[in-house]
Amino acid sequence: MEHKYEKYCHNCGAVIDKMAEICPKCGVRQPINQVPPPVVSMNLNPHWLITVLLCGFLGVFGAHRFYNEHYGTAVLQLLTGGGLGIWYIIDFIMIITGNFRDKNGNYIKMN
Numbered sequence: 505m506e507h508k509y510e511k512y513c514h515n516c517g518a519v520i521d522k523m524a525e526i527c528p529k530c531g532v533r534q535p536i537n538q539v540p541p542p543v544v545s546m547n548l549n550p551h552w553l554i555t556v557l558l559c560g561f562l563g564v565f566g567a568h569r570f571y572n573e574h575y576g577t578a579v580l581q582l583l584t585g586g587g588l589g590i591w592y593i594i595d596f597i598m599i600i601t602g603n604f605r606d607k608n609g610n611y612i613k614m615n
C-alpha cells in the first residue's frame with residue numbers, strides 16, 4: 505500500500521510523513537526518497553512507424569511508397585529493387601528525419 509503523503513518507516517514500519525527524513529517513532533534516518541525513473545513516452549505516430557517498418561523491411565519493393573499511395577514511384581521502386589538498393593535507403597533516412605511526405609503532401613512526423 506502506498507499512501508500519497510505517507511510512507512512506512514524503513515526501520516520500524518510506522519506510517520510517517522512522506523517527506524520525513526527521520527522517523528519520529530524510532531529516530532532512524534530514512535533512505536533518500538527514490539526519484540522514479542522517467543517514463544519513456546515516445547507517443548510515436550503510428551503512420552510514421554508503419555512507414556519506417558515497411559521501408560526497413562520491404563523498402564526494396566517500394567512498400568512504404570505503396571502505403572503512402574505514391575503509386576508511380578512505388579512501382580518504379582518495385583521494378584528496380586528499391587532503386588538498386590540506394591533509393592529506398594534515402595527514403596528511409598528521409599522518413600526517419602521526418603522529411604517523407606504522405607499522399608496529401610504532408611510530412612510524416614515521428615510524433
Ligand SMILES: [Zn+2]
Nearest residue numbers: 513516527530
Ligand atoms: Zn521508525
